[in-house]
Amino acid sequence: MRVSTGQIQRMVMQSLQQGGADYGKLMQQMATGNRLLKPSDDPLATVRLQGIDKELSALTQYEKNAVQVKSRLGQQETQIDSMKEILLRLRDMTVEAGNGSYELAERQALTHEMVSLKQALLDLANARNEEGHYVFSGSRTDLPAVAETAPGVFDYQGDDYQRMVAIASGVMVPANDSAERLLFNGGNLLQDIHDFIELLQTTPGNIGTAVGDMLDSLDQGIGNITRALTDIGGRINSLDQVVAAHGEMKVFGQGLHNELSALDYGEAAMNMQQILLALQSTQQTYVNVNKLSLFNAL
Structure with a gap:
């Protein structure tokens, strides 16, 4: 051809x-x-x-979620720890108020600081985040957690909702705690503090029973807060481990991606x-x- x-x-x-x-x-x-x-x-x-890109994208989102939750839990931990310090100081002052040699005037002198501590505790319970939302109100973040609904009457306005955030495939972590768990679990600690202050301001004579009741209420509140701090600390440690694991997995995934595409x-x-x-x-x-x-x- x-x-x-x-x-x-x-x-x-x-x-x-x-x-x-x-x-x-x-x-x-x-x-x-x-x-x-x-x-x-x-x-x-x-x-x-x-498939690798999808997994890397998910890891990036999980890592972002974990970092955000850790930051918010860290802020809550600081605020709750401050609540604990206030309650410990109030406990010391309650023990002092039970001194049998104290007259009414001496008890009244104690209440000046106790009133300030009560207000500081209320302010912490009604703390807001950087977005202006109330931290300890559960899902009702547009309302203060605790309100004085009538003169000398304190009520919790939120709920017990905990927002769950995904930090890994199938792994969720609570991102918030409520003032109900901290100050209203088994009682109304703010109300008890307010009523005890009024008693110190107005009641002469023996107040041993009232002091005992106040100490019981404070001890319960300190216990609630201590457990919450332990729980939050555990969550923060877990988040640190999750973030580190996500970082390692992202490095591995990116390396595999480069091997296939570079x-x-x-x-x-x-x-x-x-x-x-x-x-x-x-x-x-x-x-x-x-x-x-x-x-x-x-």
């Missing part, structure tokens, strides 16, 4: 076009650092990369050299074919 000069020219042109396309693709790969420019370059690797520049340089040599050879062939004519053969 004879091959005409025109057929040879078309074959050479097709080879030049393919070589140019290969060269352009390689240049794009080297410019981006990516081995895969489109899914058809390696369908199997593309599917694996899509261009081997050494291999690419060798391929470029081969493509250029092939193009030069094809171009020379094209020149030689164009020189062929019947007159050259005579």
Whole structure:
């Protein structure tokens, strides 16, 4: 079968076009650092990369959630610890108020600080976060946790809702605690403090029973708060471990991603050299074919 000069020219042109396309693709790969420019370059690797990207995206979100929850729990821990310090001071003052030698005037003198401590405790119970939401109101974050609904009457206005946040696949952690758990678990500590202050201001004589009741109420509140602090500390430690684990998994996933998608520049340089040599050879062939004519053969 004879091959005409025109057929040879078309074959050479097709080879030049393919070589140019290969060269352009390689240049794009080297410019981006990516081995895969489109899914058809390696369908199997593309599917694996899509799975890795999905997992990395989920890890990033989980890590963000964990960091946010840790920050909020840290703020709550500081506020709750301050509540505990107030209750411990009130306990010391309650014991002092029970001194049998104290007269009414001496008890009244104690109440000046106790009133300030009660207000500080109320302010902490009604603390807000950076978004202006009440921290210890459960789901009712638009309302103060504790309100003086009538003169000298203190009530909890929130609920016991705990917002659960995903920090890993199938792993949720509570992001908040309520003042109900801290100050109203088994009683109404703020009300008890208020009533005891009024008693110290107005009642002479023996107040031993009232002092005992106040100490019981304070001890229960201190116990509630201590348990909450222990729980929050455990959650914060768990979050630290989760964040560290997510970081390691992201490094591993990114490394696997790079193995599948990143261009081997050494291999690419060798391929470029081969493509250029092939193009030069094809171009020379094209020149030689164009020189062929019947007159050259005579």
